[in-house]
Amino acid sequence: MMARVAAALVSGLLFGLGLAVSQMVNPAKVLGFLDIAGPWDPSLALVLAAAAGVALIGYRAVLSRPKPALAPAFSLAQETGIDAKLVIGAALFGIGWGLAGLDPGPAFASLVFGQSESLFFLGTMGLGLHLARRMN
Amino acid sequence: MENFTPLSALAGGALMGLGAVVLLGLTGRIAGISGIIAGLLPTGRGEVLWRLAFLVGLVGGAAIYRTLGGPLQAIQFSMSTFMIVLGGLLVGFGAGLGGGCTAGHGVCGVARVSKRSLSAVAVFILTAGLTVFLIRHALWGG
Numbered sequence: 001m002m003a004r005v006a007a008a009l010v011s012g013l014l015f016g017l018g019l020a021v022s023q024m025v026n027p028a029k030v031l032g033f034l035d036i037a038g039p040w041d042p043s044l045a046l047v048l049a050a051a052a053g054v055a056l057i058g059y060r061a062v063l064s065r066p067k068p069a070l071a072p073a074f075s076l077a078q079e080t081g082i083d084a085k086l087v088i089g090a091a092l093f094g095i096g097w098g099l100a101g102l103d104p105g106p107a108f109a110s111l112v113f114g115q116s117e118s119l120f121f122l123g124t125m126g127l128g129l130h131l132a133r134r135m136n
Numbered sequence: 137m138e139n140f141t142p143l144s145a146l147a148g149g150a151l152m153g154l155g156a157v158v159l160l161g162l163t164g165r166i167a168g169i170s171g172i173i174a175g176l177l178p179t180g181r182g183e184v185l186w187r188l189a190f191l192v193g194l195v196g197g198a199a200i201y202r203t204l205g206g207p208l209q210a211i212q213f214s215m216s217t218f219m220i221v222l223g224g225l226l227v228g229f230g231a232g233l234g235g236g237c238t239a240g241h242g243v244c245g246v247a248r249v250s251k252r253s254l255s256a257v258a259v260f261i262l263t264a265g266l267t268v269f270l271i272r273h274a275l276w277g278g
Contacts, residue, residue, distance in 0.1 A: 023208050079250055
């Protein structure tokens, strides 16, 4: 139990460090990628590619084992096909991402920079998440 | 492309990928931030400690970077508070409905070559790009 909590802490540390190193905690950097008609900054695409690439290789190695090191089984989402909820949810998510330049991970990590905007965003994000969960 | 920072983007992305592998390999969990947060809300289903530990780490990782004097020492919010509040609501609701965020779908789902996640990423990058285009170049005339 405590080992699993420690593992989650280490994973979070790596994730938070990665978000800061790649500057994805900075809404201006994210919007520089999303604004293709402005002075375009492709950095975010490389962040996603590197993260997904490392995870792709690592996941293959990990999932070739019968179970995770510290838990009885893997908790993975089932591939249930593409439905309206997925598409509408992703579309709304993108609009919000474009409006604020923040998404859940960077919003949390951005708390370190001490700006009240991060808290406003996290507050309404939690509310939105809660509302969607209640509908489901 | 004067703002392009390919090396720090690749290095930071690799760290995030490593974090996702550590979480799955040790605890069997997907490093989807919105999913981890959702588990802590009143509608969540327990397992609070590891979720809190991950979020503490998320903030702690950025704090370590800042303490060690990483190049990024300030972040910029150029948009109004109204847009931030509305953006948060849409991001939260959308992630809840669509089953994931940039990390869950964009990193972990893509790494599993999930058709659902690849579709979600295509859709949210498209609507985010359109939103920014409308705000910066169409509505307020650039």
